[in-house]
Amino acid sequence: MNKLRVLVLMHEDLVPPESIKGLSAKEVAPYKSEYDVSTGLENLGHEVRKLGVSSDLGVLRNCITEWNPDITFNLLEEFHGVAVYDQHVVGYLELMRKPYTGCNPRGLLLAHDKALTKQILSYHRIRVPDFAVFPQSKVVSRPKRLKFPLLVKSVSEEGSVGISQASVVHNEEKLAERVAFIHQQTMTDAIAEEFIEGRELYVGLIGNDRLEVFPVWEMFFHKMPEDVVRIATEKVKWDHEYQKKHGIETGPATNLEAPAAESISRLCKRVYRALSLSGYARMDLRLTPEGQVYVLEANPNPNLEYGEDFSESAEKAGISYEKLLSRIVSLGLAYKAPWQWGG
Ligand SMILES: Nc1ncnc2c1ncn2[C@@H]1O[C@H](COP(=O)(O)OP(=O)(O)O)[C@@H](O)[C@H]1O
Ligand SMILES: [Mg+2]
Secondary structure, three states: OOOOEEEEEEEHHHOOOOOOOOOOHHHHHHHHHHHHHHHHHHHOOOEEEEEEEOOOHHHHHHHHHHHOOOEEEEOOOOEOOEHHHHHHHHHHHHHOOOOEOOOOHHHHHHHOOHHHHHHHHHHOOOOOOOEEEEOOOOOOOOOOOOOOOEEEEEOOOOOOOOOOHHHEEOOHHHHHHHHHHHHHHHOOOEEEEEOOOOEEEEEEEEEOOOEEEOOOEEEEEOOOOOOOOOOOOHHHHHOHHHHHHOOEEEEEOOOOOHHHHHHHHHHHHHHHHHOOOOOEEEEEEEEOOOOOEEEEEEEEOOOOOOOOHHHHHHHHOOOOHHHHHHHHHHHHHHOOOHHHOOO
């Protein structure tokens, strides 16, 4: 690939230092993906500028008009502290007619709404948990068809925010309590879903029209006590001590026969297209003991940290980290935004 000017767009608080030498893993953790992506792009020979943004679009506009980057590598996950505003920043780049990496605004909008996602997927006859949304200002009233146990979470937050063992509820009282907790803690509406017992699977995909699916990944709970629910809580996802203690790790899914892996791969492509995703994404699935696959959610622009699930599963498919970044940049350049249609 030619040498490009790449603007790496990230949150103001997560702009990494030039070097992380001498820093502990804990110190580096918050901005590790920003560091890995920027360094990877530099290693590919690109001219890289890191730009931190949090609530001022002027900073982005100035950088683009003054420096004229060939592409913006989008790592920004919120604006004004609001997660669902990420789509507007990408929309702004489209309005400026500038290429960017990752998902388009429509895909971000559909996939970041866990209720809308399931409504669309069920239209396509894709199996999803039954659910109900509990808006912030309304009294909790469970539709009778929705049976316990239920899992209560935010309808739009990511990264297991607000998810713990207490998220699985078995009666009306606990449901109301947990919904109130989600409202308070995340300032978003809550969603209660039919709890799906089973294995936890993740699948990475890359592409705009032609899609490539990476090998199915699984979260293992090797030393989890029997009475603890095996779900990706906030602690399971982010607390290294807790992970060590309970033997929590992710890797290629085991004992998945080829036909099962193939049908999961086809399913994930259908989900990607149904939600108008582009660039790259990761699907979160549950596989029941009866062999049924449920789609929990789609994650556009998943974590690109080196050694994390998405890049590890790409590696397993023979795509090195730098090759992965390079592919993501090429897909961003090739993506045809609406302003390019018919042209
Ligand atoms: N309906 C469900 N049944 C069983 N487990 C669930 C369900 N919904 C969420 N979980 C568990 O909670 C985790 C986080 O939920 P998810 O919908 O993926 O939200 P996030 O955007 O925070 O990752 C999942 O990976 C899974 O372990
Ligand atoms: Mg998830």
